Amino acid sequence: MRQAIPIFKREFKSYFVSPIAYIVIAIFLLVTGWFFFATFFLVGQANLRNFFSLLPIIFSFVIPAITMRLVSEELNIGSYEILLTMPVTLTDVILGKFLAAVFFVIAMLIPTFAYPVTITALGQLDWGPVLGGYMGAVLLGAAFSAIGLFASAMTRNQIIAFIVGMAICFILTLLDKMLFFLPRTMLGLLAYLGADIHFQNISKGIIDSRDIVYFLSVSFISLYGAYLALREKY
Amino acid sequence: MIQVENLTKYYSDLCAVNQINLDIQKGEILGLLGPNGAGKTTTLRMLTGFLRPSSGSVNILNYKIEEHPLEIKKLLGYLPESAPLYHDMLVYDYLSYVADIRGIEKGRKLDRIRQLADLCGINEVMHKPVNELSKGYKQRVGLAHAMINDPEILILDEPTSGLDPNQIVEIRQIIKQIGKEKTIILSTHILSEAEATCDRVVIINRGKIVADGSTESLKESAGDKKNIHLTLQNADFKSVDKILSNLKEISGITRIAESDSQLEVRLDCRSAPDQRAAIYQQIKQTDWIVLDFHQETQTLETIFRELTLEDA
Numbered sequence: 001m002r003q004a005i006p007i008f009k010r011e012f013k014s015y016f017v018s019p020i021a022y023i024v025i026a027i028f029l030l031v032t033g034w035f036f037f038a039t040f041f042l043v044g045q046a047n048l049r050n051f052f053s054l055l056p057i058i059f060s061f062v063i064p065a066i067t068m069r070l071v072s073e074e075l076n077i078g079s080y081e082i083l084l085t086m087p088v089t090l091t092d093v094i095l096g097k098f099l100a101a102v103f104f105v106i107a108m109l110i111p112t113f114a115y116p117v118t119i120t121a122l123g124q125l126d127w128g129p130v131l132g133g134y135m136g137a138v139l140l141g142a143a144f145s146a147i148g149l150f151a152s153a154m155t156r157n158q159i160i161a162f163i164v165g166m167a168i169c170f171i172l173t174l175l176d177k178m179l180f181f182l183p184r185t186m187l188g189l190l191a192y193l194g195a196d197i198h199f200q201n202i203s204k205g206i207i208d209s210r211d212i213v214y215f216l217s218v219s220f221i222s223l224y225g226a227y228l229a230l231r232e233k234y
Numbered sequence: 235m236i237q238v239e240n241l242t243k244y245y246s247d248l249c250a251v252n253q254i255n256l257d258i259q260k261g262e263i264l265g266l267l268g269p270n271g272a273g274k275t276t277t278l279r280m281l282t283g284f285l286r287p288s289s290g291s292v293n294i295l296n297y298k299i300e301e302h303p304l305e306i307k308k309l310l311g312y313l314p315e316s317a318p319l320y321h322d323m324l325v326y327d328y329l330s331y332v333a334d335i336r337g338i339e340k341g342r343k344l345d346r347i348r349q350l351a352d353l354c355g356i357n358e359v360m361h362k363p364v365n366e367l368s369k370g371y372k373q374r375v376g377l378a379h380a381m382i383n384d385p386e387i388l389i390l391d392e393p394t395s396g397l398d399p400n401q402i403v404e405i406r407q408i409i410k411q412i413g414k415e416k417t418i419i420l421s422t423h424i425l426s427e428a429e430a431t432c433d434r435v436v437i438i439n440r441g442k443i444v445a446d447g448s449t450e451s452l453k454e455s456a457g458d459k460k461n462i463h464l465t466l467q468n469a470d471f472k473s474v475d476k477i478l479s480n481l482k483e484i485s486g487i488t489r490i491a492e493s494d495s496q497l498e499v500r501l502d503c504r505s506a507p508d509q510r511a512a513i514y515q516q517i518k519q520t521d522w523i524v525l526d527f528h529q530e531t532q533t534l535e536t537i538f539r540e541l542t543l544e545d546a
Contacts, residue, residue: 006334010323017322078318082379085282085314086335087307 003088007096008103011070015104020069025108028062036115046123048116052133052203056173056196059105059137059144064165066104067148068158070097071230075156094226098142098149098219105141109134129205136202139215140195144169146222153226169195172218235260235417236281236387241290243276243441250276252441253290260386263413265432266421269542273441274421275315278391281419282312294387308336311385315392317376321365325356325375328364329382336383350378353408370401377408388412390420394427406431425535439542452537462501462509463490465526466517469497477516483509496525 015021036051043050074080083093119125144165151165152158175194179187191197195218198211236258243251251273258264266274279285281292283303292299294306319328326347333343351357354374359367367375373393380388393409394402409418409431422428428435429449437445437452445452466474471489478484478501486502503509510529517524 010331014322079320081284081314085284085312087304
């Protein structure tokens with residue numbers, strides 16, 4: 001397990017060595033900033049609900065872009081062979097890479113603290129839902145990172161990894177809005193599988209163990225999927 | 235030190251490595267030779283635990299590779315073919331990262347990296363990104379990476395492929411130097427390389443071992459036929475043929491080249507007793523002038539061709 005730390009450090013650093021990190025963060029801030037402030041003054045409410053309600057959709061695009069290279073690139077250039085012949089286990093590799101992605105998501109969220117800070121200058125902000133929202137955002141980011149990592153472990157092609165990861169995240173986000181297509185008997189289960197409902201609960205400031213368990217289980221299942229995909233490769 | 239028993243690997247239906255048995259002693263430099271696609275890389279990958287064998291076992295210092303992969307990986311240094319390093323890292327950062335994974339303490343890390351930089355001659359490129367390095371430097375960084383924890387066993391997959399002759403000589407020297415204390419297994423399809431660096435050569439073809447031994451013993455065992463080359467002045471083929479075919483042990487005389495003044499022939503001799511004395515006695519009686527007279531030695535090249543082309 002200890003060997004996950006150098007892998008995490010390397011992956012996290014390598015985001016910031018290449019321009020990817022800066023491009024992704026800039027796009028993320030631009031999109032969230034635009035959608036948030038475009039309606040903020042029209043609505044005239046001192047809360048971040050609008051920002052958090054958009055977050056799952058934006059994350060569905062942005063996070064697979066962050067995770068797509070994590071494993072695919074290694075498979076493609078062959079450095080995977082070097083990595084796995086060093087004294088590390090597959091669990092170390094996956095955990096290190098997963099943590100790097102999660103911390104990158106956190107780094108990406110930090111500049112958005114400017115929004116609540118701006119709002120407190122304008123009106124009375126209720127910090128409960130804001131902190132809940134950020135906690136939910138990290139959980140959601142972790143779950144989507146795990147999904148992206150899984151997609152990346154399946155292929156050596158980064159573009160395929162991105163599209164597959166995005167498709168899975170997108171479906172999970174929109175699942176509860178597509179329910180009217182589906183048979184009544186499955187509604188309960190499918191509604192539970194949608195990521196958006198769980199996230200919106202947390203971002204209202206309601207911290208329910210079911211929602212937390214949901215995000216943790218999505219992360220775990222995806223990471224285990226990545227583990228199996230890599231183990232079967234060789 | 236390393237015992238390989240009945241190691242076999244199938245890629246779906248294709249048998250890449252077929253029932254290989256090897257026993258490698260400590261301090262040996264073993265060369266794995268074979269044509270392209272013979273199963274060299276697959277064998278090495280199974281030795282490192284990167285590939286799971288379809289059947290058979292690898293024991294290293296009494297550790298079974300399936301049961302104690304981490305212990306074995308700690309003992310090994312491995313350089314894959316074409317040294318696939320991370321593109322975006324500086325050489326120093328890369329080596330430092332590898333040292334962290336290998337669990338080298340902070341205090342010793344810098345010393346060790348300096349030592350390896352001197353040994354592998356990569357001081358000038360320490361602060362360049364890997365993707366800007368030439369093939370030769372990349373290979374050396376790969377070698378430094380493999381040796382960073384001073385491993386007992388070093389496995390090198392085609393360590394000199396793509397290098398220029400000077401670099402090849404340098405890398406060979408490094409390998410020989412390390413090989414004094416460590417066990418090294420290297421694969422190559424360059425025969426002179428195996429001859430120059432290895433104590434022991436294993437030739438594999440189509441996944442099977444076809445020869446195993448020191449280069450000398452391979453050469454000895456390879457041929458009961460011995461060819462003698464003779465270059466003469468002032469002689470013509472007809473008379474040479476007539477005089478030398480009197481000797482019983484000569485089974486054939488072939489003209490290789492003939493010019494106005496010179497004649498070069500090859501004498502195929504049957505077996506062990508050296509025929510050179512008898513031939514000399516025959517020639518002495520004529521007025522030919524001997525310019526060159528030598529017995530062909532079996533090179534690794536000819537052995538290799540014989541063994542790998544047999545059933546092709």
